Amino acid sequence: MARSGRSSQKSGARRVTLGILIIGALALIVAQSAPQISNFFVPTRTTISDRIGAPADSSFWAQISGQSDRERRIRELENEVRDLARYKAAAISMAERMEAYESILNLMGEPPERGVTARITTVVDGPFAQTVLANAGRLQGVEPGAIALNEGGLVGRVTQLGDRSARILLVSNYQSQLPALGEVSGVRAVMQGKDRDRGVLKDMPETADFIEGERILSSGEGGAFPRGLVVGTVTRQGSEWIVKLAMREHSSGYVRMIAPPEIVEPLPEPELPDVLPEDPAASASQGAQ
Structure with missing residues (x-):
């Protein structure tokens, strides 16, 4: 009789514990669905998250959903854009310098394409x-x-x-x-x-x-x-x-x-005669004397 009484008491305690757990679960569901109640728990969740030290982008949910990978890729692309901006500025500066050098040296560029x-x-x-x-x-x-x-x-x-x-x-x-x-x-x-x-x-x-x-x-x-x-x-x-x-x-x-590349060879200069022709005016003056 004593044993049966103790077993009934244990089963009753289990039922009570199970009921409390069910009520707690229902309360959590209601808290998540109701905005007023959910806002009440936001500071608590934030404080706990800050104490644990888990950043938002490395949370378990972010890893599952791929949000952390997307944010990491965005940061990488932002860094690449900054690097490209620096390279662009350097390229513009070098192009301007080359134009100045070509102008100083009177450098002939490539002929226009046809x-x-x-x-x-x-x-x-x-x-x-x-x-x-x-x-x-x-x-x-x-x-x-x-x-x-x-x-x-x-x-x-x-x-x-x-x-x-x-x-x-x-x-x-x-x-x-x-x-x-x-x-x-x-x-x-x-x-x-x-x-x-x-x-x-x-x-x-x-x-x-x-x-x-x-x-x-x-x-x-x-x-x-x-x-x-x-x-x-x-x-x-x-x-x-x-x-x-x-x-x-x-x-x-x-x-x-x-058009294919074509560089016209310079024409040979005409050969100068060994004896220069006489000046007609000079010849006339010598004859008058």
Whole structure:
């Protein structure tokens, strides 16, 4: 009898405890849903959060929802914008300084570009020929040997010219030989087409090397291509330096064909005679005497 009485008392206590917990849970739900009651608990929650020392962006809920990652990314972008603003100011200052130096030195700049923009209508890719056909030719102002560019950089050179079309030999063709140089290292070499997206640098000097990831530009040697056109970026693969062509990264189906570089050679000066002709007035005065 005594044991049964104690067990009934324990079960009654459990029921009371369970009832209190249920009532407390209901009270918390009401507190979260009712604005008046929720505002009452805000200072308490804030104080507890401050005492724990957990910032808002590193809270458990912020980590689950991704809010902390977004805020961190925003801070990184703000820092990048500040850095870019400094670089922009430095670039403007350097450009103004270069203009002043060029004016002082009376430096002749590059001649203005004369070009025609055309759409690529046909692409011929194969193991032995990589060319494109553009829908502009001699009647539209394209010149023989014109240089073709797109948004990325150098595309190739016009090898066949018709009245309304032009065939462009791509720099990725294995027959293409492009004098090139490193933008940072200044090392010169000849780029030969390797495949559709790449070229390989040959005839390099033995005492110098390119810098991994630097841009490759046309050097202008030989007079076939102007100097400073973007060709791509260079990486080392084994014993070879491979150029990832920039024209493949930004291709909208259009090319701009500019006039080939042309520097007119000066004409030879006329040879002066060994004996100067006599002055007629002087001859007449001598005869009168």
